[in-house]
Amino acid sequence: xxxxxxxxxxxxxxxxxxxxxxxxxxxxxxxxxxxxxxxxxxxxxxxxxxxxxxxxxxxxxxxxxxxxxxxxxxxxxxxxxxxxxxxxxxxxxxxxxxxxxxxxxxxxxxxxxxxxxxxxxxxxxxxxxxxxxxxxxxxxxxxxxxxxxxxxxxxxxx
Numbered sequence: 001x002x003x004x005x006x007x008x009x010x011x012x013x014x015x016x017x018x019x020x021x022x023x024x025x026x027x028x029x030x031x032x033x034x035x036x037x038x039x040x041x042x043x044x045x046x047x048x049x050x051x052x053x054x055x056x057x058x059x060x061x062x063x064x065x066x067x068x069x070x071x072x073x074x075x076x077x078x079x080x081x082x083x084x085x086x087x088x089x090x091x092x093x094x095x096x097x098x099x100x101x102x103x104x105x106x107x108x109x110x111x112x113x114x115x116x117x118x119x120x121x122x123x124x125x126x127x128x129x130x131x132x133x134x135x136x137x138x139x140x141x142x143x144x145x146x147x148x149x150x151x152x153x154x155x156x157x158x
Contacts, residue, residue, distance in 0.1 A: 050082055052079065
């Protein structure tokens with residue numbers, strides 16, 4: 001009987017160790033973090049106050065469905081955008097895997113080109129920000145920053 005108890009305890013310990021080894025991993029794909037986004041937001045790289053948007057709004061804004069993604073692919077994110085005075089924005093989109101993030105990066109490239117075309121006559125002073133935007137994919141994340149100080153954003157990202 002003692003042997004069975006010891007075997008049961010050993011099996012439970014192995015299971016706990018296996019679960020602990022898996023905890024905190026996001027598919028093994030490191031990426032940008034919400035903390036980095038907050039640091040960028042607080043850095044003074046933006047000339048306008050940015051409003052926070054939800055992921056559903058970002059989904060529609062960046063036309064991710066048209067790019068071939070499903071809504072379930074976008075698992076989390078933080079999105080800040082000017083209310084309209086400027087083209088400034090800061091977005092971190094977190095996807096289910098790096099393949100979805102890569103597809104989304106293409107959609108955001110198309111979004112930036114559309115913004116350039118739509119604002120060329122309307123807000124020509126914003127075009128340099130759009131043309132110099134930071135758009136990066138790392139792991140299962142995509143980061144977009146349209147700001148007045150691209151070098152500062154890039155320095156914060158390393």
